Amino acid sequence: MTTTHPVIAAWSAVSPLGMGRAAFTEGLRAGRTAAAPVDPGWDAPVEEACLVPGFDVKAVLGRKGTRSMDRVTGLAVTAVGQLLDGARGDERTALVLGTSTGSAQSIMDFTRDSLTGARPHLVDPARFPNTVMNCAAGQCAIWHGIQGPNVTLAAGRASGLLALRYALRLQRNDHAEAVLVGAVEEFSHARAWLEHRARTPAGLLGEGCAVLRLERRGDGPAEVLGVETAVYHEPAAVGPTVTGLVARALARAGVTADDVTLLSHSGMDGEADGARAALPGAETVPCAEVIGDTSAASAAFQVAAVLAAAENHPEPAPRTAVVTAVDHDGVAAAAVLRLRRPTT
Amino acid sequence: MTETANRVVITGLGVVSSMGLGVDAFLAGLRAGRNTARPITAFDTTGFDHANGCEITGFAARDWIRTLNPDELGRASQFAVAAARMAIDDASLPVERLRGSRSLVTIGTTDGESRDLDSLVETEVGQGPQAMDPVVARRVPAGRLSAAVAREFGLTDTEAVTIPTACSAGNYAIGYGFDAVRGGEVDFALAGGADALCRKTFTGFYRLGTIAPERCQPFDADRKGILTGEGAGVLLLESERSALARGARIYAVVLGYGLSCDADHPVAPNQSSVARCMRLALDNSGVKPEEVDLISAHGTGTKANDVTEAGAIHQVFGDRPPRTVSLKSMIGHSMGAASALASIGCALAITEGFVPPTINHERTDPEIDLDCVPNTAIDADLTVVQNNGLAFGGNNAVTIFGKYPERAA
Numbered sequence: 001m002t003t004t005h006p007v008i009a010a011w012s013a014v015s016p017l018g019m020g021r022a023a024f025t026e027g028l029r030a031g032r033t034a035a036a037p038v039d040p041g042w043d044a045p046v047e048e049a050c051l052v053p054g055f056d057v058k059a060v061l062g063r064k065g066t067r068s069m070d071r072v073t074g075l076a077v078t079a080v081g082q083l084l085d086g087a088r089g090d091e092r093t094a095l096v097l098g099t100s101t102g103s104a105q106s107i108m109d110f111t112r113d114s115l116t117g118a119r120p121h122l123v124d125p126a127r128f129p130n131t132v133m134n135c136a137a138g139q140c141a142i143w144h145g146i147q148g149p150n151v152t153l154a155a156g157r158a159s160g161l162l163a164l165r166y167a168l169r170l171q172r173n174d175h176a177e178a179v180l181v182g183a184v185e186e187f188s189h190a191r192a193w194l195e196h197r198a199r200t201p202a203g204l205l206g207e208g209c210a211v212l213r214l215e216r217r218g219d220g221p222a223e224v225l226g227v228e229t230a231v232y233h234e235p236a237a238v239g240p241t242v243t244g245l246v247a248r249a250l251a252r253a254g255v256t257a258d259d260v261t262l263l264s265h266s267g268m269d270g271e272a273d274g275a276r277a278a279l280p281g282a283e284t285v286p287c288a289e290v291i292g293d294t295s296a297a298s299a300a301f302q303v304a305a306v307l308a309a310a311e312n313h314p315e316p317a318p319r320t321a322v323v324t325a326v327d328h329d330g331v332a333a334a335a336v337l338r339l340r341r342p343t344t
Numbered sequence: 345m346t347e348t349a350n351r352v353v354i355t356g357l358g359v360v361s362s363m364g365l366g367v368d369a370f371l372a373g374l375r376a377g378r379n380t381a382r383p384i385t386a387f388d389t390t391g392f393d394h395a396n397g398c399e400i401t402g403f404a405a406r407d408w409i410r411t412l413n414p415d416e417l418g419r420a421s422q423f424a425v426a427a428a429r430m431a432i433d434d435a436s437l438p439v440e441r442l443r444g445s446r447s448l449v450t451i452g453t454t455d456g457e458s459r460d461l462d463s464l465v466e467t468e469v470g471q472g473p474q475a476m477d478p479v480v481a482r483r484v485p486a487g488r489l490s491a492a493v494a495r496e497f498g499l500t501d502t503e504a505v506t507i508p509t510a511c512s513a514g515n516y517a518i519g520y521g522f523d524a525v526r527g528g529e530v531d532f533a534l535a536g537g538a539d540a541l542c543r544k545t546f547t548g549f550y551r552l553g554t555i556a557p558e559r560c561q562p563f564d565a566d567r568k569g570i571l572t573g574e575g576a577g578v579l580l581l582e583s584e585r586s587a588l589a590r591g592a593r594i595y596a597v598v599l600g601y602g603l604s605c606d607a608d609h610p611v612a613p614n615q616s617s618v619a620r621c622m623r624l625a626l627d628n629s630g631v632k633p634e635e636v637d638l639i640s641a642h643g644t645g646t647k648a649n650d651v652t653e654a655g656a657i658h659q660v661f662g663d664r665p666p667r668t669v670s671l672k673s674m675i676g677h678s679m680g681a682a683s684a685l686a687s688i689g690c691a692l693a694i695t696e697g698f699v700p701p702t703i704n705h706e707r708t709d710p711e712i713d714l715d716c717v718p719n720t721a722i723d724a725d726l727t728v729v730q731n732n733g734l735a736f737g738g739n740n741a742v743t744i745f746g747k748y749p750e751r752a753a
Contacts, residue, residue: 045473089607091620099508101456101486107544111458111465114547120391121550128548129610129736132454133486133508138737141607147617150605150739151516154456154486154506162505166520173523175603175628193473194464198481229503231494241500328482329491331504 089146098159098183156327160299206292356435452513512733514684573676606738643670
């Protein structure tokens with residue numbers, strides 16, 4: 001079958017289930033929560049969270065070039081490195097990375113040093129770049145030689161799908177050939193407290209980075225048929241918004257609800273009902289139940305979860321998947337993926 | 345879905361800047377070459393030897409934000425919503441029409457609501473993290489800068505996405521809006537940038553030794569660095585067909601843009617990568633270097649930026665580069681808003697037929713060797729204008745604007 005749809009050629013995940021794609025796939029299949037007690041050293045208002053096990057920037061990436069690297073950057077550099085699998089980027093390779101607000105920890109630490117130091121400017125200059133939200137994407141470029149468009153974007157929990165939409169548009173308009181697209185979130189004292197104060201109680205927080213390689217064509221586990229977005233204006237509108245969004249996404253992709261066998265939703269109140277109203281026959285793929293609320297990274301992990309679930313799904317093979325994501329601040333998005341059976 | 349390559353035009357401009365509120369105040373300031381530097385009041389500057397900036401005073405959020413509760417928005421989001429409202433009004437576009445159309449809302453930023461994070465840190469230091477205000481904590485996520493605009497105007501069939509690619513973010517957003525309108529995927533795009541002065545960023549630049557003590561002097565032999573600023577610039581983009589059908593005034597055409605990444609150093613720009621970005625933008629726009637009449641430079645006023653950027657300009661434009669000006673000499677470095685406000689400056693320069701000056705200028709650095717139109721605006725007929733944006737992370741973004749209608753060949 002010939003197609004003009006872009007292809008997800010490969011993916012990687014640095015997740016609470018472990019480092020890499022295999023750990024993520026196996027962990028999701030096992031379905032055991034990745035929640036673990038939070039080390040008191042974090043001084044966080046949560047007892048349990050889903051951290052990437054044993055993730056320490058210097059241990060994973062070495063000491064060179066990591067002296068001032070923060071956690072969110074380390075997670076992104078690691079996940080992009082796994083995706084590239086030894087290859088280097090080039091001028092025609094783009095990176096599009098979703099974030100919530102970069103590293104709230106790095107930003108707040110920097111201000112704290114200014115407020116509590118002997119003089120207000122006695123801060124560590126090497127840590128200043130960490131306080132700017134595009135730090136992780138910029139460091140991924142440096143580490144992996146990615147000289148094409150380098151894009152950071154933010155749309156809360158929908159960031160992964162908005163990043164995918166940005167990537168599609170970047171490629172369609174020939175700003176890049178291959179696009180590495182994903183999203184990242186870190187666990188930190190600052191994030192835990194901000195989430196705890198914003199929405200008491202904070203849910204089960206997770207972290208990590210999931211990244212896809214989007215190619216114009218070729219081999220890969222899925223084709224991206226489309227990404228649609230909307231904004232809702234009150235909590236009661238989440239369900240109807242998602243129903244409408246999924247219907248629109250399917251119509252534009254030229255597939256019917258009957259074709260959709262897998263669904264992943266982000267768990268916002270009303271979202272699952274709204275998605276199921278449009279997709280009564282789809283099987284729901286769990287993600288946040290296992291890895292926690294990964295905030296900005298959640299929709300990227302949902303896409304990875306769908307790909308992982310399709311990989312070893314019993315017959316009949318799943319054909320089409322829908323991923324929905326809804327953020328507290330109004331953004332909603334839905335992606336339609338055509339799943340391919342692995343050829344190996 | 346059929347794709348038509350629309351011509352993309354600018355029909356509305358919204359400005360929140362240290363020049364004042366609205367496009368008229370901005371235009372008057374650019375023409376007059378007004379210096380807006382003054383002592384910073386946004387945070388306690390005790391202990392810094394000098395602390396001038398280009399701050400906005402007299403901004404009343406309630407004048408501009410009518411649907412949402414302004415208290416639930418951080419200052420950068422407030423600026424973004426205000427500038428968006430100005431752009432919609434300026435374009436004479438009924439909000440009901442916008443609501444019934446497919447739209448994109450995309451706001452670039454450097455710091456998002458870091459001003460709120462500053463205040464939350466103060467609370468944490470003084471009273472502990474459990475005392476952090478929930479309303480302020482909810483304002484923090486950067487996605488809200490764009491989502492707030494969509495919510496304020498009741499947009500539903502829309503894509504609201506913030507682009508936090510630091511100091512070139514406004515150009516990224518305009519580029520994204522350009523592609524979306526050009527491909528016929530949306531009818532209208534509200535694209536721009538917003539940032540609020542904050543202690544964090546002032547302190548960082550101060551620590552790097554890049555804050556000028558008094559004024560910003562891009563390209564001057566005696567330049568001493570940047571002044572931090574704030575504000576928002578939002579452009580309303582639509583297809584030429586749409587603008588003509590509704591009888592809208594057209595400021596200028598967006599011809600294209602380019603993005604490149606240095607992949608070299610976290611803060612120092614790379615000359616050949618900046619040059620590559622300009623070439624990509626020119627190619628994307630179908631413009632030859634000799635057709636560019638004016639460059640609005642990133643022009644921060646630091647030694648590193650100005651020499652590298654000028655070198656890249658010479659690399660692309662040869663021995664006779666176009667006039668190259670820096671709006672930052674007047675309004676400081678408004679971070680994520682900077683290239684959006686500069687794009688608005690480019691559109692106004694084209695429409696009004698003038699070149700805004702580079703002020704505070706005494707003697708051009710011989711190493712730079714550019715005509716930076718010192719101190720006084722000049723009249724000029726401009727057909728093609730280029731706007732440079734450089735950023736931390738090596739995130740370069742260049743936009744190109746053209747006169748509308750073009751002169752008959």
